[in-house]
Amino acid sequence: MQFSFRMPVAVQILLCIAKFDGVFKTTSTFLASSVNINPVIIRKTLGQLKAAGLVEVAAGVGGARLVKEPCEITLQEIFNAVEEDEDLFHIQENPNPQCPVGRNIQQVLGNKLSVVKNHMLNDFAKITLADLLNDINTAEQNRQ
Amino acid sequence: MQFSFRMPVAVQILLCIAKFDGVFKTTSTFLASSVNINPVIIRKTLGQLKAAGLVEVAAGVGGARLVKEPCEITLQEIFNAVEEDEDLFHIQENPNPQCPVGRNIQQVLGNKLSVVKNHMLNDFAKITLADLLNDINTAEQNRQ
DNA sequence: CTCATTGTAAATCATGTTATTACAATGAGT
């Protein structure tokens, strides 16, 4: 069990936009070939990132660009842009109300798990697009 | 996108076993009625918890009991017992190797996310079955 | 006006989770 493609795809999109800014026009088709995924998914994800105020997309002419600096874009923003705001775990909705465990499990376990999720979001908030861009560049240098 | 039932179900099973120890025989059918889920899933989950050394199950006669004290059983153990050991996020397996972002994304993003996952597991390690049992009991008292 | 591109809907495919049925194996109680 793991989270879907969505956040990693969004990260890769943003990295490409940052990396190829001014070099290539970052159309959905161009981005799709980097991620190796269908262009429609890129366009959908780009729409979510636009709604979150992270990118601008040029309808008609094509291409996308960052609205904020890479050092100002965190993984938390990206995560929130593409994932629903919901609990980390799916807790059974209809436990037995006759059972003292069943009738309290949602609240009790939910409380604990929401703290864990907040920690995770805080971790995400500490990671910026600039960090990742930097790691990419370092990895590229080590290639030679 | 969220994690499945599995861990919450396992937690509820263990809480019931702890709570009803010596009062009721905790068979898969009994536990299934608290969680309101199919008994086969209970048996499967119980098998995973047994393999993890958290419970003993009496084949034939029926019923399960904890092998360790509730204060010694952490959410991390329960999580590991029922979930695969895999990355938090699904990162595209076949990115474009021609693209400097595509050919490094797995390593770069994977590194960052594995740190986050470890934090999450550490958080789980700090939550014990005894904590949850305590919260359940408090909630029950506040009912009256 | 043209044309590459975006935005979006709809249909399909793939995968994973949960539910259900079925039945051999178990083992305490008689």
Next chain:
DNA sequence: ACTCATTGTAATAACATGATTTACAATGAG
């Protein structure tokens, strides 16, 4: 030794969700 409720497990079906694909109207620079 027999009984019987129960476990362990396999196999299958039902369902939900994510990802893919096709299609096409809307966009807007040139």
